[in-house]
Amino acid sequence: MKEITTETTIGEIVRAVPATSRIFENLKIDYCCGGKKSLAEACRGKGLDPATVIAMLSALDQPANGAPANADAMGLSELCDHIQQAHHGYLREELPRLDFMTRKVAAVHGEHEPRLFELRKTFETFNAEMTTHTNEEDEIVFPEIRKLEAKSNGGAVVILNLPASLEKLEREHDSAGAALEQFKALSDNYTPPDWACNTFRALYDGLAHLEKNMHQHVHKENNVLFPKALAVAGKPGKTESKPHAASQHL
Ligand SMILES: [Fe+2]
Ligand SMILES: [Fe+2]
Known part of the structure; x- marks a missing residue:
């Protein structure tokens, strides 16, 4: 990737070299929902020296065998398939x-x-919300994103209000x-007590x-798939945005 500076965003770094996500996990820097933060901002929040973190990240700037899938190298349909x-x-x-x-x-x-x-109550809400969310991506949003590739070749018509969705x-x-975050806090960073049974x-x-x-999932959507889809949707083609119909549905 291009040189990492303190102004490079966390999302850009992980998008270019997915293996850097491990470093961010270890440093407890959020690279998915917090992917829009600059490296300087993220380091400030955790009391870390940005120069040291840049040195750690630069050492990994070579994709190696066994590295996580490089979402940035995939086309829109391929990336939808991979995420699913x-x-x-x-x-x-x-x-x-x-x-x-x-x-x-x-x-x-x-x-x-x-x-x-x-923990059980938080999980129940998370489970219900993620199930609905994932179904909506599978059944409505990802099929529209796949159509964008056809659209850029003069094919299908995209009807979803993509930015709002x-x-x-x-x-x-x-x-x-x-x-x-709640799961982690309530479980003392996933550390079971001495008396815990196997379950x-x-x-x-x-x-x-x-x-x-x-974390990987949300990173691939927030920092790779969604910006790529919006970039393609913004190019001239057969796009018919119907904000009212879409916003009622979604
Ligand atoms: Fe998803
Ligand atoms: Fe999602």
């Missing part, structure tokens, strides 16, 4: 399992650790990000994986 497979598919498998475990662990151990009740999805990502331990392990997968 790696992230929506993951949520469809994982949310029912975590739903069962949050319910069971709260019921069995809630009296001993009352924060489990709050994507803004709404980004607000929902912020809400999901707040729930993930309790599996739950915290599952929530830690959920956080990592969601």
Whole structure:
């Protein structure tokens, strides 16, 4: 990527070199919902020296074998397919399992650790919201984004009010990000107590994986797919924006 400076945004850095997301995870810098912040701003918030962080990031500026999928190199349809497979598919498998475990662990151990009740309540809302959100992307928004590739070749007509729809999805990502922060705080950074049973331990392990997968997921949408789709939608082509119909629907 071009040289990283203190003004480069976190989202641009991870978009160019996805492996840098690991460094941001370790430094507890939010690279998905907080992707629009400059490196200087993010470092200030965490009391970190930007020059040291730039040196760490620059050392990784070479894609290596086994690096996370490079979303930035994908076309719109390919990226939609990738997100659906790696992230929506993951949520469809994982949310029912975590739903069962949050319910069971709260019921069995809630009296001993009352924060489990709050964790269960936060998970219920997160589960319902993410299921609706993911369905909306799968059934409405991603098909429209795929059409943009055909549109740029003079093909399909895009009818969705894309800026409004994507803004709404980004607000929902912020809400999901707040729930993930809650999970982490309520579980002492996913650290089970000494007396925890295996289901309790599996739950915290599952929530830690959920956080990592969601960070990658939201980064690929907020910082890569959505800006790319908006850039293509802004070019002349057969776009018919119907804000009223779309905003009522979405
Ligand atoms: Fe998604
Ligand atoms: Fe999303």
